[in-house]
Amino acid sequence: MFMSATVGGGATVTVLLAMVAGAYAPFAYPLFRIAKQTRDCGDDAWFAWIPVLNVILMCRVAGVSGWTALVLLLSWIPIFGLLISLVYTLVLWVKIGQRFDRTGLAVLAALLPVIGAWVFAFTIRPEPAY
Numbered sequence: 001m002f003m004s005a006t007v008g009g010g011a012t013v014t015v016l017l018a019m020v021a022g023a024y025a026p027f028a029y030p031l032f033r034i035a036k037q038t039r040d041c042g043d044d045a046w047f048a049w050i051p052v053l054n055v056i057l058m059c060r061v062a063g064v065s066g067w068t069a070l071v072l073l074l075s076w077i078p079i080f081g082l083l084i085s086l087v088y089t090l091v092l093w094v095k096i097g098q099r100f101d102r103t104g105l106a107v108l109a110a111l112l113p114v115i116g117a118w119v120f121a122f123t124i125r126p127e128p129a130y
Contacts, residue, residue, distance in 0.1 A: 024051075026114045026118075027113060027114065027117070028048045028049050028054060029048070029118075029121075030109070030117035030118050030120065030121035031048040031054055031057065031058060031061075031117070031121075032045050032046070032048035032049065033045075033121040033122070034061060034096065034100075034117075034120065034121050034124065035047070035048060035057055035061055036126075037100070037124050037125070037126045037127060038061055038099075038126075038127055039126075039127045039128075040060075041057060041060050041061050044057060044060070045057070055069040055072050056069050058092050058096070059092065061096050061099070062092045062093075062095035062096045062099070063095055063099060064092070064095065068088075071084065071085070071088050072085050072088060072089070089110055090107070090110040090111075092110075093106040093107065093109050093110035094106055094107060094110070096109075096120075097109075097120070099127075100124040100125075100127075102120060102123065102124060105119060105120040105123060106120060108120065
């Protein structure tokens with residue numbers, strides 16, 4: 001009896017992990033692709049697949065210090081934290097858009113994260129190597 005409960009629990013966890021990974025991938029892949037297009041963050045593009053490192057990668061692509069990612073930790077504070085993190089995410093996307101001369105698409109990526117980020121990721125060109 002205990003054996004079947006353990007097997008069922010393991011299957012449930014596996015299904016839940018698969019669902020989380022499936023929900024996370026549409027957000028991570030555009031950031032991965034955008035980072036690959038940069039000359040300074042391309043080697044660290046895999047950070048996009050790890051939940052905390054992806055924020056640091058986004059800061060690096062935007063050209064701000066990775067330490068400013070701590071601002072996004074304020075999202076755990078009720079009401080004000082969520083507002084701060086939403087505004088800061090918009091600022092990061094605008095800075096990323098300025099880097100690729102696509103500010104309008106970057107704002108779209110911030111406001112409609114999945115659709116806008118995918119459009120942005122597939123319309124930018126790689127930065128030229130100096």
